[in-house]
Amino acid sequence: MSELNLQPGTEFRTTPRPMTRERMRWYVDAQPTVAADDGRIHTQEPTIHDDDDYARSQGLPGIIADGMVSTNWIMGLLIDLFGRDVTRRGRLRTKYIAPITEDQVVIACARITRVMQDPSGNRTIEMEVWCEDDSQKKLTVGEATVVRAAA
Template structure:
């Protein structure tokens, strides 16, 4: 666990990273590939997450990332700060408030808002979000980590 992980007001960030077309594709192909379970990559019909022409027909300038990418990056930040056990001792809620485009820079962030004892364990409440390189929020939410 990071040293100040239980300090109200502490803020944590992952390093900025671009939302690449390849990362976006992994999420699109994951569900049909897992469902098939035959060792091959399976694709689906065009979506706003993998087909520029389809996305433009929906009024977008190009493909956008599936929101779960940013949620998973936030969870990754919580694991980095609180340890791998956070996956089984955490509540995480997110809301996607702006699309994330190809090659857009994304930073996962968290801020401790409260630390309290609950049921014999420490509950750490956090505001969580992803922002772009200008500081504009793309995904927002909250988390409670039990340590």
């Protein structure tokens, strides 16, 4: 991996991608399928994540993505940037501030806010992270910290 520009203000962004009905469905079915642990896909009662009529009855325009989808896309960006150390020596906290609808374009983003180096050369990188749509409306916001071991 080439050396990243680790200066405060540096931004990183993923390629824009649409939130598809199929992507939303994967998250809906994951919990009951894992809980059953019998090798089959299991579904659950209608939710705002998989049933348009139910979502509309709850005041939404249609189904919306589970918030963990955007959190996972942010984590994917961090892993692409910093490698697997993110999962061992990092922290990610997110908050969902706007629903993500079917076919909405989503971009995961990170901006370095602070870089600190300890006496042994380890660097701690603090970042603001978010997902936005193609109009730059923020959908998910949060903070991340990554510790990079000295080379």
